[in-house]
Amino acid sequence: MRILDNIISDRGSKYAVSGGPCASEQEAKAFIKELCRKKKFAKATHNSWALLSADAPLKNDDGEAGAGMVILRMLEREGLHDHIIVVTRWxxxxxxxxxxxxxxQDAVRIYLDALRGN
Incomplete structure (x- = not known):
């Protein structure tokens, strides 16, 4: 699990992005559960995520309407399969x-750049 914390701050809201290998909805739920073991992430307002798995594209807005689709589209453009990306907002x-x-979008870009080693 890779976590990039405090990457964006705007009008009091703070963002983090995290991700890692993940191949199914069960694994995605386990990933979120593990992330939320960190008290800070458990108290976040939103942990929106998406995953391109072999079965189907998966996403969850976690109350941030449309955020999962934004992440999913970026994963599709990148061609990144079996890897979950979670954007957290406080x-x-x-x-x-x-x-x-x-x-x-910026959070996902920052994560993808870090994944590529840029």
């Missing part, structure tokens, strides 16, 4: 509107 009290999607 809500800072101010609604971000459409900027929240840009932050999800």
């Amino acid at each position: 809500f800072g009290g101010t609604h971000l509107g459409g900027d929240r999607f840009r932050h999800v």
